[in-house]
Amino acid sequence: MTPSAGPDPVRAARKYRERAAGYDASARRTLELRHRTIDLLRLQAGDRVLDVACGTGLSFPRLREEVGERGVVVGVDVSADMVALAERRIAVSGWANVRACTAALESAALDGPYDALLFNYTHDVLQSPCALANILSHARPGARVALAGIKHPPAWLWPLRAWRIAKARPYVTTLRGLDVPWALILPSLEAFEMRSVMLGTNYLASARVRVSTPGEKA
Ligand SMILES: C[S@@+](CC[C@H](N)C(=O)[O-])C[C@H]1O[C@@H](n2cnc3c(N)ncnc32)[C@H](O)[C@@H]1O
Numbered sequence: 001m002t003p004s005a006g007p008d009p010v011r012a013a014r015k016y017r018e019r020a021a022g023y024d025a026s027a028r029r030t031l032e033l034r035h036r037t038i039d040l041l042r043l044q045a046g047d048r049v050l051d052v053a054c055g056t057g058l059s060f061p062r063l064r065e066e067v068g069e070r071g072v073v074v075g076v077d078v079s080a081d082m083v084a085l086a087e088r089r090i091a092v093s094g095w096a097n098v099r100a101c102t103a104a105l106e107s108a109a110l111d112g113p114y115d116a117l118l119f120n121y122t123h124d125v126l127q128s129p130c131a132l133a134n135i136l137s138h139a140r141p142g143a144r145v146a147l148a149g150i151k152h153p154p155a156w157l158w159p160l161r162a163w164r165i166a167k168a169r170p171y172v173t174t175l176r177g178l179d180v181p182w183a184l185i186l187p188s189l190e191a192f193e194m195r196s197v198m199l200g201t202n203y204l205a206s207a208r209v210r211v212s213t214p215g216e217k218a
Contacts, residue, residue, distance in 0.1 A: 147206075
């Protein structure tokens with residue numbers, strides 16, 4: 001992966017073919033952070049929530065619990081191997097209102113509008129202007145947004161930056177944007193709040209989809 005290469009959904013699907021089986025075990029360390037992201041969405045019973053790049057559906061149990069039987073949880077991911085595991089989770093739990101679809105978010109038919117958007121560890125998608133435009137066009141104005149993911153620690157922690165890159169490589173197709181991973185989505189958001197966690201190697205953020213267009217006064 002060259003440092004300047006952009007995100008590539010085809011390569012992501014290929015990468016996760018090898019990663020899918022061991023993915024849940026590898027994500028154990030950040031599971032608590034994923035739950036905190038969901039809490040930031042302040043979901044209500046009946047909400048429709050989009051789990052962006054849902055992977056194996058690690059966030060589904062908490063999302064389903066929050067939106068209840070009347071709500072809807074839709075997960076979309078480009079990796080058929082990850083989605084197969086998400087579908088198995090849905091089947092085992094017997095949820096009628098949770099579904100997972102295999103598609104690149106750049107072109108997925110998203111069936112909005114959504115009340116809430118979850119971005120749990122979706123670095124590639126956050127670096128894809130096409131994917132973000134598609135997702136945001138299916139969000140209700142004012143929809144709640146929560147994000148968690150990887151980022152570079154501050155420059156003075158430079159040895160950790162090399163570690164960050166090495167740990168990220170197996171899970172992303174682009175290393176672009178690690179300093180400010182939310183930079184591309186930021187103009188479409190308001191009330192953005194971000195907190196660095198885990199020595200600045202991860203972040204947790206919340207916002208709302210902007211009601212006014214960027215440049216206009218909210
Ligand atoms: C680190 S995993 C995160 C999965 C899940 N959100 C979680 O919290 O465990 C990143 C996921 O992004 C998916 N992905 C990458 N690029 C994508 C794209 N353009 N469209 C849809 N999914 C994408 C990958 O297939 C992978 O499952």
